[in-house]
Amino acid sequence: MSDETSTPLGIDRRALARSLSQVVRASVDATLQDAEVSHSAAPRIGVTGPPGVGKSSLVARLARHRVERVAPLAVIAIDPTSPNSRGSLLGDRIRMDTVADDPRIYIRSLASGQTQDGLSDNLPEVLATIDGFGFAEIIIETVGVGQSEYAIRQLADVELLVLMPGSGDVVQAMKAGIIETADVIVVNKADLPGAEATANDLRSVLGRRRARSSPPIVLVRHDDDKGLHELSGMIDDALAKSVRSGGELERRCRFNRYRVHMLAVRRLSEVLGSLPASRFAEHPAIVYRDLLTRLIESPRGRG
Amino acid sequence: MNATAARPPSLQGKRILIAKPGLDGHDVGAKVIALALRDAGADVIYTGLRKAPGFIARVAVDEDVDAVGLSILSGSHNELVTQTLEELRTLGAEDIPVFVGGTIPADDQSTLRAKGVRGVYTSEIPLDDVIASVAELLS
Ligand code: B12
Ligand SMILES: Nc1nc2c(ncn2[C@@H]2O[C@H](COP(=O)(O)OP(=O)(O)O)[C@@H](O)[C@H]2O)c(=O)[nH]1
Ligand SMILES: [Mg+2]
Secondary structure, eight states: OOOOOOSTTOOOHHHHHHHHHHHHHOOHHHHHHHOOOOSSOOOEEEEEOSTTSSHHHHHHHHHHHHTTTSOSEEEEEEEOOOTTTSOEEEOGGGGGHHHHTOTTEEEEEEEOTTOOSSSOTTHHHHHHHHHHTTOSEEEEEOOOOSSOOTHHHHHOSEEEEEEOTTTHHHHHHHTTTHHHHOSEEEEOOTTSTTHHHHHHHHHHHHHTOOSSOOOOEEEOBTTBSHHHHHHHHHHHHHHHHHHHHHHHHHHHHHHHHHHHHHHHHHHHHHHHHHSOGGGGGSOHHHHHHHHHHHHHSSOOOOO | OOTTSOOOOOOTTOEEEEEOBTTOOOOHHHHHHHHHHHHTTOEEEEOOSSBOHHHHHHHHHHTTOSEEEEEEOSSOHHHHHHHHHHHHHHTTOTTSOEEEEESOOHHHHHHHHHHTOOEEEOTTSOHHHHHHHHHHHHO
16 A cells, blocks of 8 residues: 555655545545554544634644654644535644644644544544554544544543633533543643633532542643643553553454444445435335445445 | 536545745735635645745645645745745655746746646636636646
8 A cells, every 4th residue: 555664753754645645535445445453553642622722732732742752743633624615724734833844743634524523534544544654642633613522532542621711611511521531621821811710610510520530630821831741741641541441452442443333334324325315205214224235235335 | 605606616525735935924815715725625724824845845745735836926936936846856746736826927927837837826817717727727
Protein backbone atom coordinates (compact mmCIF):
# COMPACT_ATOMS: atom_id res chain seq x y z
CA MET A 1 0.00 0.00 0.00
CA SER A 2 2.78 2.41 0.85
CA ASP A 3 6.53 2.50 0.83
CA GLU A 4 6.73 3.63 4.38
CA THR A 5 9.94 4.50 6.09
CA SER A 6 9.13 4.55 9.73
CA THR A 7 12.31 5.52 11.50
CA PRO A 8 10.99 7.88 14.15
CA LEU A 9 11.88 11.23 12.60
CA GLY A 10 12.20 10.08 9.01
CA ILE A 11 8.57 9.44 8.28
CA ASP A 12 7.71 9.53 4.59
CA ARG A 13 5.07 12.19 4.98
CA ARG A 14 3.84 12.02 1.41
CA ALA A 15 3.31 8.27 1.62
CA LEU A 16 1.56 8.62 4.96
CA ALA A 17 -0.63 11.48 3.72
CA ARG A 18 -1.65 9.52 0.63
CA SER A 19 -2.38 6.34 2.55
CA LEU A 20 -4.65 8.32 4.83
CA SER A 21 -6.60 9.77 1.88
CA GLN A 22 -7.09 6.27 0.51
CA VAL A 23 -8.24 4.94 3.83
CA VAL A 24 -10.67 7.83 4.36
CA ARG A 25 -12.24 7.40 0.92
CA ALA A 26 -12.39 3.61 0.95
CA SER A 27 -15.72 1.81 0.65
CA VAL A 28 -16.55 -0.77 3.29
CA ASP A 29 -15.41 -3.61 1.05
CA ALA A 30 -12.12 -1.93 0.26
CA THR A 31 -11.64 -1.21 3.95
CA LEU A 32 -12.23 -4.83 4.87
CA GLN A 33 -9.69 -5.96 2.29
CA ASP A 34 -6.94 -3.60 3.37
CA ALA A 35 -7.69 -3.21 7.07
CA GLU A 36 -4.51 -3.19 9.07
CA VAL A 37 -4.55 -5.05 12.33
CA SER A 38 -2.58 -2.74 14.51
CA HIS A 39 -0.73 -4.64 17.18
CA SER A 40 1.20 -1.84 18.73
CA ALA A 41 -1.18 1.06 18.88
CA ALA A 42 0.12 4.45 19.99
CA PRO A 43 -1.58 5.99 23.02
CA ARG A 44 -4.49 8.16 21.89
CA ILE A 45 -5.57 11.38 23.55
CA GLY A 46 -9.07 12.57 22.64
CA VAL A 47 -9.86 16.27 22.99
CA THR A 48 -13.48 17.30 22.97
CA GLY A 49 -15.64 20.25 24.00
CA PRO A 50 -17.85 22.94 22.44
CA PRO A 51 -16.65 25.00 19.45
CA GLY A 52 -14.55 28.03 20.31
CA VAL A 53 -13.28 26.94 23.74
CA GLY A 54 -9.73 26.77 22.40
CA LYS A 55 -9.29 23.07 21.61
CA SER A 56 -7.13 23.56 18.51
CA SER A 57 -4.86 26.10 20.23
CA LEU A 58 -4.51 23.79 23.22
CA VAL A 59 -3.80 20.73 21.08
CA ALA A 60 -0.98 22.65 19.39
CA ARG A 61 0.60 23.61 22.69
CA LEU A 62 0.17 20.12 24.11
CA ALA A 63 1.78 18.63 21.02
CA ARG A 64 4.74 20.98 21.23
CA HIS A 65 5.22 20.22 24.90
CA ARG A 66 4.80 16.45 24.71
CA VAL A 67 6.82 15.89 21.53
CA GLU A 68 9.98 16.54 23.52
CA ARG A 69 9.30 13.23 25.26
CA VAL A 70 7.08 11.34 22.81
CA ALA A 71 8.03 11.61 19.15
CA PRO A 72 6.91 11.48 16.46
CA LEU A 73 3.46 12.69 17.32
CA ALA A 74 0.37 12.85 15.12
CA VAL A 75 -2.59 15.23 15.41
CA ILE A 76 -5.96 14.50 13.82
CA ALA A 77 -8.17 17.59 13.71
CA ILE A 78 -11.80 17.04 12.73
CA ASP A 79 -14.21 19.72 11.53
CA PRO A 80 -17.84 19.30 10.49
CA THR A 81 -18.99 18.47 6.98
CA SER A 82 -21.73 20.81 5.80
CA PRO A 83 -24.96 18.84 5.44
CA ASN A 84 -25.93 20.95 2.43
CA SER A 85 -22.91 20.93 0.17
CA ARG A 86 -21.05 17.97 1.76
CA GLY A 87 -18.05 20.32 1.73
CA SER A 88 -16.12 21.58 4.73
CA LEU A 89 -13.86 24.32 5.99
CA LEU A 90 -11.07 22.65 7.93
CA GLY A 91 -10.01 25.52 10.16
CA ASP A 92 -8.28 23.87 13.12
CA ARG A 93 -4.93 24.05 11.45
CA ILE A 94 -4.81 27.85 11.51
CA ARG A 95 -4.48 27.63 15.30
CA MET A 96 -1.72 25.07 15.02
CA ASP A 97 0.74 27.26 13.15
CA THR A 98 3.34 27.13 15.86
CA VAL A 99 3.84 23.39 15.50
CA ALA A 100 3.11 22.89 11.82
CA ASP A 101 6.78 23.34 11.01
CA ASP A 102 8.06 20.78 13.53
CA PRO A 103 9.29 17.72 11.61
CA ARG A 104 8.41 15.52 14.60
CA ILE A 105 4.73 16.48 14.40
CA TYR A 106 2.30 15.43 11.67
CA ILE A 107 -1.04 17.25 11.48
CA ARG A 108 -3.94 16.02 9.40
CA SER A 109 -7.29 17.82 9.02
CA LEU A 110 -10.33 15.65 8.39
CA ALA A 111 -13.95 16.39 7.61
CA SER A 112 -16.52 14.54 9.69
CA GLY A 113 -18.18 13.13 6.55
CA GLN A 114 -21.32 11.07 7.09
CA THR A 115 -20.53 10.30 10.69
CA GLN A 116 -22.72 12.04 13.24
CA ASP A 117 -20.81 11.10 16.38
CA GLY A 118 -18.32 13.97 16.49
CA LEU A 119 -15.61 11.92 14.79
CA SER A 120 -14.85 11.21 11.15
CA ASP A 121 -15.67 8.46 8.61
CA ASN A 122 -13.20 5.62 8.85
CA LEU A 123 -11.38 7.17 11.80
CA PRO A 124 -10.45 3.74 13.24
CA GLU A 125 -8.74 2.90 9.94
CA VAL A 126 -7.00 6.28 9.96
CA LEU A 127 -5.63 5.58 13.41
CA ALA A 128 -4.51 2.08 12.47
CA THR A 129 -2.68 3.50 9.45
CA ILE A 130 -0.92 6.09 11.58
CA ASP A 131 0.11 3.33 13.98
CA GLY A 132 1.64 1.51 11.04
CA PHE A 133 3.96 4.46 10.45
CA GLY A 134 5.40 4.24 13.93
CA PHE A 135 4.00 7.23 15.78
CA ALA A 136 4.47 7.40 19.53
CA GLU A 137 1.28 9.29 20.36
CA ILE A 138 -1.87 10.54 18.62
CA ILE A 139 -3.99 13.53 19.65
CA ILE A 140 -7.51 13.67 18.21
CA GLU A 141 -9.56 16.89 18.22
CA THR A 142 -13.26 16.13 17.78
CA VAL A 143 -15.82 18.27 15.98
CA GLY A 144 -16.92 19.59 19.36
CA VAL A 145 -20.67 19.44 19.09
CA GLY A 146 -21.30 19.27 22.82
CA GLN A 147 -22.81 16.31 24.50
CA SER A 148 -23.16 13.53 22.00
CA GLU A 149 -19.56 12.48 21.87
CA TYR A 150 -19.39 9.16 23.62
CA ALA A 151 -17.70 7.84 20.50
CA ILE A 152 -14.32 9.32 21.33
CA ARG A 153 -14.46 7.27 24.52
CA GLN A 154 -14.29 4.13 22.40
CA LEU A 155 -11.14 5.17 20.58
CA ALA A 156 -9.17 7.27 23.01
CA ASP A 157 -7.17 6.06 25.99
CA VAL A 158 -7.58 9.43 27.64
CA GLU A 159 -10.38 11.87 27.06
CA LEU A 160 -10.06 15.60 27.78
CA LEU A 161 -13.16 17.73 28.01
CA VAL A 162 -12.31 21.37 27.32
CA LEU A 163 -14.55 24.16 28.60
CA MET A 164 -14.03 27.87 29.24
CA PRO A 165 -15.24 30.55 31.64
CA GLY A 166 -18.92 31.08 30.98
CA SER A 167 -19.45 27.47 29.89
CA GLY A 168 -21.85 27.29 32.85
CA ASP A 169 -24.93 26.66 30.77
CA VAL A 170 -23.11 24.00 28.87
CA VAL A 171 -22.11 22.40 32.15
CA GLN A 172 -25.73 22.27 33.23
CA ALA A 173 -26.82 20.77 29.93
CA MET A 174 -24.03 18.24 29.99
CA LYS A 175 -24.22 16.99 33.50
CA ALA A 176 -25.66 13.67 32.46
CA GLY A 177 -23.48 13.39 29.41
CA ILE A 178 -19.88 13.64 28.48
CA ILE A 179 -18.88 15.24 31.74
CA GLU A 180 -19.14 11.81 33.32
CA THR A 181 -16.90 10.08 30.86
CA ALA A 182 -14.03 12.60 30.69
CA ASP A 183 -10.74 11.66 32.34
CA VAL A 184 -9.62 15.26 32.74
CA ILE A 185 -11.65 18.46 32.55
CA VAL A 186 -9.86 21.57 31.32
CA VAL A 187 -11.16 25.04 32.12
CA ASN A 188 -9.36 26.76 29.26
CA LYS A 189 -8.84 30.51 28.71
CA ALA A 190 -8.33 30.87 32.46
CA ASP A 191 -6.99 34.37 31.75
CA LEU A 192 -10.62 35.42 31.28
CA PRO A 193 -12.77 36.30 34.29
CA GLY A 194 -14.94 33.56 35.78
CA ALA A 195 -12.55 30.61 35.42
CA GLU A 196 -12.64 29.72 39.13
CA ALA A 197 -16.42 30.04 39.19
CA THR A 198 -16.73 27.67 36.26
CA ALA A 199 -14.39 25.20 37.96
CA ASN A 200 -16.54 25.41 41.10
CA ASP A 201 -19.73 24.81 39.11
CA LEU A 202 -18.10 21.73 37.66
CA ARG A 203 -17.01 20.50 41.08
CA SER A 204 -20.51 20.84 42.45
CA VAL A 205 -22.05 19.02 39.50
CA LEU A 206 -19.47 16.25 39.77
CA GLY A 207 -19.78 16.12 43.54
CA ARG A 208 -23.37 15.02 43.25
CA ARG A 209 -22.42 11.89 41.38
CA ARG A 210 -21.09 8.95 43.29
CA ALA A 211 -20.84 6.21 40.71
CA ARG A 212 -17.44 7.17 39.42
CA SER A 213 -14.50 8.97 40.93
CA SER A 214 -14.51 12.56 39.73
CA PRO A 215 -12.11 13.60 36.98
CA PRO A 216 -9.52 16.18 37.97
CA ILE A 217 -10.12 19.77 36.85
CA VAL A 218 -7.28 21.95 35.63
CA LEU A 219 -7.14 25.66 34.71
CA VAL A 220 -5.16 26.41 31.53
CA ARG A 221 -4.38 29.69 29.79
CA HIS A 222 -2.48 30.49 26.61
CA ASP A 223 -0.18 33.07 28.19
CA ASP A 224 1.23 30.79 30.89
CA ASP A 225 2.66 27.25 30.78
CA LYS A 226 1.96 26.21 34.36
CA GLY A 227 -1.53 24.84 33.71
CA LEU A 228 -0.38 23.22 30.50
CA HIS A 229 2.36 21.29 32.29
CA GLU A 230 -0.06 20.27 35.00
CA LEU A 231 -2.48 19.05 32.32
CA SER A 232 0.25 17.07 30.58
CA GLY A 233 1.07 15.37 33.89
CA MET A 234 -2.59 14.48 34.36
CA ILE A 235 -2.63 12.96 30.90
CA ASP A 236 0.37 10.81 31.82
CA ASP A 237 -1.39 9.66 34.99
CA ALA A 238 -4.60 8.88 33.12
CA LEU A 239 -2.69 6.98 30.41
CA ALA A 240 -0.89 4.91 33.04
CA LYS A 241 -4.18 4.21 34.78
CA SER A 242 -5.99 3.16 31.62
CA VAL A 243 -3.23 0.71 30.76
CA ARG A 244 -3.19 -0.65 34.31
CA SER A 245 -6.95 -1.08 34.52
CA GLY A 246 -7.59 -2.86 31.28
CA GLY A 247 -4.39 -3.87 29.65
CA GLU A 248 -3.55 -4.12 25.99
CA LEU A 249 -6.10 -6.80 25.14
CA GLU A 250 -9.04 -4.92 26.61
CA ARG A 251 -7.88 -1.82 24.77
CA ARG A 252 -7.68 -3.60 21.44
CA CYS A 253 -11.10 -5.17 21.91
CA ARG A 254 -12.68 -1.80 22.66
CA PHE A 255 -11.02 -0.28 19.59
CA ASN A 256 -12.09 -3.13 17.33
CA ARG A 257 -15.62 -3.10 18.69
CA TYR A 258 -16.06 0.51 17.58
CA ARG A 259 -14.32 -0.30 14.31
CA VAL A 260 -16.74 -3.12 13.49
CA HIS A 261 -19.67 -1.02 14.64
CA MET A 262 -18.70 1.80 12.26
CA LEU A 263 -18.16 -0.58 9.35
CA ALA A 264 -21.63 -2.02 9.89
CA VAL A 265 -23.17 1.45 10.11
CA ARG A 266 -21.47 2.49 6.90
CA ARG A 267 -22.45 -0.68 5.10
CA LEU A 268 -26.03 -0.10 6.15
CA SER A 269 -26.04 3.40 4.68
CA GLU A 270 -24.34 2.16 1.50
CA VAL A 271 -27.07 -0.43 1.00
CA LEU A 272 -29.84 1.98 1.96
CA GLY A 273 -28.44 4.46 -0.55
CA SER A 274 -28.55 1.83 -3.29
CA LEU A 275 -32.31 1.30 -2.89
CA PRO A 276 -34.49 3.47 -5.14
CA ALA A 277 -36.74 5.89 -3.24
CA SER A 278 -39.81 4.14 -4.64
CA ARG A 279 -38.97 0.95 -2.69
CA PHE A 280 -40.04 2.70 0.48
CA ALA A 281 -43.65 2.77 -0.69
CA GLU A 282 -43.73 -0.92 0.25
CA HIS A 283 -44.45 -2.26 3.72
CA PRO A 284 -41.49 -1.49 5.99
CA ALA A 285 -41.20 -5.10 7.11
CA ILE A 286 -40.66 -6.24 3.53
CA VAL A 287 -38.07 -3.60 2.78
CA TYR A 288 -36.38 -4.33 6.08
CA ARG A 289 -36.05 -8.03 5.34
CA ASP A 290 -34.77 -7.28 1.87
CA LEU A 291 -32.27 -4.87 3.38
CA LEU A 292 -30.93 -7.54 5.73
CA THR A 293 -30.51 -9.94 2.83
CA ARG A 294 -28.61 -7.35 0.85
CA LEU A 295 -26.41 -6.57 3.81
CA ILE A 296 -24.91 -10.03 3.87
CA GLU A 297 -24.74 -10.41 0.10
CA SER A 298 -21.34 -10.37 -1.57
CA PRO A 299 -19.66 -7.00 -2.23
CA ARG A 300 -21.85 -4.29 -3.61
CA GLY A 301 -20.61 -0.76 -3.59
CA ARG A 302 -22.62 2.38 -3.65
CA GLY A 303 -23.82 3.42 -7.10
CA MET B 1 -26.34 30.87 -3.52
CA ASN B 2 -29.07 31.60 -6.06
CA ALA B 3 -31.21 28.52 -5.82
CA THR B 4 -32.56 28.54 -9.34
CA ALA B 5 -29.20 28.67 -11.12
CA ALA B 6 -27.88 25.63 -12.93
CA ARG B 7 -26.52 22.96 -10.60
CA PRO B 8 -23.03 24.07 -9.57
CA PRO B 9 -20.20 21.71 -10.50
CA SER B 10 -19.35 19.40 -7.65
CA LEU B 11 -16.02 19.41 -5.93
CA GLN B 12 -17.14 16.74 -3.51
CA GLY B 13 -14.29 14.66 -2.19
CA LYS B 14 -11.63 17.14 -3.34
CA ARG B 15 -9.22 18.57 -0.79
CA ILE B 16 -8.02 22.08 -1.60
CA LEU B 17 -5.48 24.26 0.22
CA ILE B 18 -6.07 28.01 0.02
CA ALA B 19 -2.89 29.83 0.95
CA LYS B 20 -1.65 33.40 1.30
CA PRO B 21 2.08 33.57 0.62
CA GLY B 22 4.28 36.53 1.42
CA LEU B 23 3.60 39.71 3.37
CA ASP B 24 0.21 40.41 1.82
CA GLY B 25 -2.56 41.28 4.29
CA HIS B 26 -5.52 41.20 1.87
CA ASP B 27 -7.55 38.17 2.93
CA VAL B 28 -11.09 38.94 1.77
CA GLY B 29 -10.68 37.25 -1.61
CA ALA B 30 -9.05 34.14 -0.10
CA LYS B 31 -11.94 33.77 2.36
CA VAL B 32 -14.56 34.33 -0.34
CA ILE B 33 -12.95 31.63 -2.47
CA ALA B 34 -12.57 29.22 0.47
CA LEU B 35 -16.27 29.50 1.28
CA ALA B 36 -17.33 29.19 -2.35
CA LEU B 37 -15.23 26.04 -2.77
CA ARG B 38 -16.74 24.57 0.38
CA ASP B 39 -20.22 25.37 -0.92
CA ALA B 40 -19.33 23.52 -4.10
CA GLY B 41 -18.53 20.44 -1.98
CA ALA B 42 -14.77 20.67 -1.43
CA ASP B 43 -12.90 20.10 1.81
CA VAL B 44 -11.01 23.38 2.16
CA ILE B 45 -7.99 24.08 4.33
CA TYR B 46 -6.98 27.72 4.74
CA THR B 47 -3.47 28.57 5.92
CA GLY B 48 -4.13 32.06 7.23
CA LEU B 49 -2.08 35.13 6.31
CA ARG B 50 1.64 35.60 5.62
CA LYS B 51 2.95 32.13 5.01
CA ALA B 52 6.30 31.20 3.51
CA PRO B 53 6.21 29.20 0.25
CA GLY B 54 8.06 26.36 2.01
CA PHE B 55 5.43 26.23 4.73
CA ILE B 56 2.65 26.14 2.15
CA ALA B 57 4.30 23.28 0.27
CA ARG B 58 4.75 21.24 3.47
CA VAL B 59 1.10 21.72 4.44
CA ALA B 60 0.05 20.71 0.91
CA VAL B 61 2.00 17.46 1.26
CA ASP B 62 0.90 16.65 4.83
CA GLU B 63 -2.74 17.29 3.99
CA ASP B 64 -2.50 15.44 0.66
CA VAL B 65 -4.49 18.11 -1.13
CA ASP B 66 -5.72 17.77 -4.71
CA ALA B 67 -4.79 21.39 -5.45
CA VAL B 68 -3.18 24.49 -3.99
CA GLY B 69 -4.81 27.88 -4.58
CA LEU B 70 -2.61 30.90 -3.90
CA SER B 71 -4.22 34.28 -3.25
CA ILE B 72 -1.86 37.16 -3.98
CA LEU B 73 -2.72 40.87 -4.08
CA SER B 74 0.68 42.26 -3.17
CA GLY B 75 2.14 42.43 -6.66
CA SER B 76 4.85 39.87 -5.78
CA HIS B 77 3.08 37.02 -7.57
CA ASN B 78 5.93 36.16 -9.92
CA GLU B 79 8.45 35.53 -7.12
CA LEU B 80 6.00 33.88 -4.73
CA VAL B 81 4.57 31.53 -7.34
CA THR B 82 8.04 30.54 -8.55
CA GLN B 83 9.13 29.80 -4.99
CA THR B 84 6.03 27.81 -4.13
CA LEU B 85 6.37 25.65 -7.26
CA GLU B 86 10.05 25.15 -6.40
CA GLU B 87 9.26 24.09 -2.83
CA LEU B 88 6.64 21.62 -4.05
CA ARG B 89 9.18 20.15 -6.46
CA THR B 90 11.73 19.79 -3.64
CA LEU B 91 9.19 17.70 -1.74
CA GLY B 92 8.43 15.57 -4.80
CA ALA B 93 4.98 17.08 -5.01
CA GLU B 94 5.17 18.90 -8.35
CA ASP B 95 2.16 16.86 -9.45
CA ILE B 96 -0.15 18.89 -7.16
CA PRO B 97 -1.85 21.46 -9.41
CA VAL B 98 -1.45 25.11 -8.41
CA PHE B 99 -3.79 27.95 -9.29
CA VAL B 100 -3.56 31.62 -8.45
CA GLY B 101 -6.01 34.45 -7.79
CA GLY B 102 -5.87 38.12 -6.84
CA THR B 103 -4.54 41.21 -8.58
CA ILE B 104 -2.55 39.71 -11.43
CA PRO B 105 -1.95 42.03 -14.43
CA ALA B 106 -2.86 40.49 -17.77
CA ASP B 107 0.77 40.42 -18.93
CA ASP B 108 1.82 38.31 -15.96
CA GLN B 109 -0.94 35.77 -16.36
CA SER B 110 0.71 34.03 -19.29
CA THR B 111 4.08 34.15 -17.50
CA LEU B 112 2.54 32.35 -14.54
CA ARG B 113 0.91 29.79 -16.81
CA ALA B 114 4.23 29.18 -18.50
CA LYS B 115 5.75 28.40 -15.11
CA GLY B 116 3.15 25.69 -14.60
CA VAL B 117 0.23 27.47 -12.93
CA ARG B 118 -2.98 25.79 -14.08
CA GLY B 119 -5.35 28.73 -13.78
CA VAL B 120 -5.27 32.45 -12.98
CA TYR B 121 -8.38 34.20 -11.61
CA THR B 122 -8.87 37.91 -11.06
CA SER B 123 -11.82 39.77 -9.58
CA GLU B 124 -13.30 40.45 -13.03
CA ILE B 125 -14.22 36.79 -13.37
CA PRO B 126 -17.63 35.98 -11.83
CA LEU B 127 -17.30 33.73 -8.80
CA ASP B 128 -19.44 30.96 -10.28
CA ASP B 129 -17.15 30.83 -13.31
CA VAL B 130 -14.07 30.63 -11.08
CA ILE B 131 -15.52 27.66 -9.20
CA ALA B 132 -16.67 25.97 -12.41
CA SER B 133 -13.21 26.36 -13.87
CA VAL B 134 -11.49 24.97 -10.78
CA ALA B 135 -13.90 22.04 -10.71
CA GLU B 136 -13.16 21.28 -14.34
CA LEU B 137 -9.44 21.52 -13.70
CA LEU B 138 -9.71 18.91 -10.96
CA SER B 139 -12.18 16.54 -12.61
C1 B12 C 1 -9.76 46.17 0.61
C2 B12 C 1 -8.34 46.54 0.22
C3 B12 C 1 -7.44 46.72 1.25
C4 B12 C 1 -7.78 46.48 2.72
C5 B12 C 1 -7.59 44.98 2.98
C6 B12 C 1 -8.51 44.40 4.04
C7 B12 C 1 -8.37 42.91 4.10
N1 B12 C 1 -8.35 42.38 5.31
O1 B12 C 1 -8.30 42.21 3.12
C8 B12 C 1 -6.70 47.36 3.42
C9 B12 C 1 -7.27 48.74 3.63
C10 B12 C 1 -6.19 46.82 4.75
C11 B12 C 1 -5.62 47.41 2.34
C12 B12 C 1 -4.32 47.73 2.61
C13 B12 C 1 -3.34 47.85 1.63
N2 B12 C 1 -3.53 47.78 0.29
CO1 B12 C 1 -5.17 47.23 -0.53
N3 B12 C 1 -6.74 46.99 -1.50
C14 B12 C 1 -7.96 46.69 -1.14
C15 B12 C 1 -8.85 46.67 -2.40
C16 B12 C 1 -9.59 48.01 -2.49
C17 B12 C 1 -9.89 45.57 -2.48
C18 B12 C 1 -9.37 44.16 -2.19
C19 B12 C 1 -10.52 43.24 -1.90
O2 B12 C 1 -10.72 42.85 -0.75
N4 B12 C 1 -11.32 42.89 -2.92
C20 B12 C 1 -12.48 42.04 -2.78
C21 B12 C 1 -12.07 40.58 -3.02
C22 B12 C 1 -13.28 39.68 -2.95
O3 B12 C 1 -11.49 40.49 -4.29
P1 B12 C 1 -10.08 39.83 -4.57
O4 B12 C 1 -9.22 39.81 -3.37
O5 B12 C 1 -9.51 40.38 -5.81
O6 B12 C 1 -10.47 38.30 -4.84
C23 B12 C 1 -11.22 37.92 -5.96
C24 B12 C 1 -10.35 37.46 -7.12
O7 B12 C 1 -9.11 38.10 -7.17
C25 B12 C 1 -10.23 36.01 -6.94
N5 B12 C 1 -9.21 35.46 -6.03
C26 B12 C 1 -8.50 36.04 -5.05
N6 B12 C 1 -7.71 35.16 -4.45
C27 B12 C 1 -7.91 33.97 -5.03
C28 B12 C 1 -7.34 32.73 -4.83
C29 B12 C 1 -7.75 31.66 -5.61
C30 B12 C 1 -7.17 30.33 -5.36
C31 B12 C 1 -8.72 31.86 -6.63
C32 B12 C 1 -9.16 30.73 -7.47
C33 B12 C 1 -9.26 33.11 -6.85
C34 B12 C 1 -8.87 34.15 -6.05
O8 B12 C 1 -11.48 35.66 -6.43
C35 B12 C 1 -11.99 36.69 -5.57
C36 B12 C 1 -13.46 36.80 -5.76
O9 B12 C 1 -13.78 37.22 -7.06
C37 B12 C 1 -7.80 46.51 -3.53
C38 B12 C 1 -8.17 47.10 -4.87
C39 B12 C 1 -8.94 46.16 -5.71
N7 B12 C 1 -10.01 46.63 -6.28
O10 B12 C 1 -8.58 44.96 -5.83
C40 B12 C 1 -6.58 47.21 -2.93
C41 B12 C 1 -5.20 46.77 -3.35
C42 B12 C 1 -5.14 45.25 -3.41
N8 B12 C 1 -4.38 47.24 -2.24
C43 B12 C 1 -3.22 47.70 -2.64
C44 B12 C 1 -2.24 48.24 -1.76
C45 B12 C 1 -1.03 48.83 -2.42
C46 B12 C 1 -2.41 48.21 -0.36
C47 B12 C 1 -1.43 48.75 0.68
C48 B12 C 1 0.03 48.43 0.41
C49 B12 C 1 -1.70 50.24 0.76
C50 B12 C 1 -0.70 51.02 1.59
N9 B12 C 1 0.15 51.71 0.88
O11 B12 C 1 -0.76 50.95 2.80
C51 B12 C 1 -1.91 48.14 1.98
C52 B12 C 1 -1.13 46.85 2.30
C53 B12 C 1 -1.85 45.90 3.22
C54 B12 C 1 -1.06 44.64 3.47
N10 B12 C 1 -0.59 44.41 4.67
O12 B12 C 1 -0.87 43.87 2.58
C55 B12 C 1 -3.04 47.60 -4.13
C56 B12 C 1 -2.11 46.47 -4.54
C57 B12 C 1 -1.23 46.90 -5.68
C58 B12 C 1 -0.51 45.77 -6.36
N11 B12 C 1 -0.97 44.55 -6.34
O13 B12 C 1 0.48 46.04 -6.98
C59 B12 C 1 -4.53 47.45 -4.62
C60 B12 C 1 -4.69 46.65 -5.91
C61 B12 C 1 -5.08 48.89 -4.80
C62 B12 C 1 -4.42 49.61 -5.98
N12 B12 C 1 -5.07 49.64 -7.12
O14 B12 C 1 -3.36 50.12 -5.80
N13 B12 C 1 -6.13 47.15 1.12
N1 LIG D 1 -8.31 34.59 26.02
C1 LIG D 1 -7.92 33.41 25.54
N2 LIG D 1 -8.28 33.07 24.27
C2 LIG D 1 -7.87 31.87 23.79
C3 LIG D 1 -7.12 30.95 24.58
N3 LIG D 1 -6.89 29.85 23.83
C4 LIG D 1 -7.49 30.06 22.64
N4 LIG D 1 -8.09 31.27 22.60
C5 LIG D 1 -8.85 31.86 21.47
O1 LIG D 1 -10.10 31.19 21.34
C6 LIG D 1 -10.53 31.17 19.98
C7 LIG D 1 -10.93 29.78 19.55
O2 LIG D 1 -9.79 28.96 19.58
P1 LIG D 1 -9.72 27.54 18.86
O3 LIG D 1 -8.45 26.90 19.29
O4 LIG D 1 -9.96 27.68 17.42
O5 LIG D 1 -10.98 26.81 19.54
P2 LIG D 1 -11.75 25.44 19.11
O6 LIG D 1 -12.88 25.82 18.24
O7 LIG D 1 -12.22 24.85 20.40
O8 LIG D 1 -10.76 24.57 18.42
C8 LIG D 1 -9.36 31.75 19.18
O9 LIG D 1 -9.66 33.07 18.88
C9 LIG D 1 -8.18 31.66 20.13
O10 LIG D 1 -7.22 32.64 19.90
C10 LIG D 1 -6.75 31.35 25.93
O11 LIG D 1 -6.10 30.65 26.68
N5 LIG D 1 -7.19 32.58 26.33
MG1 LIG E 1 -10.84 23.59 16.55
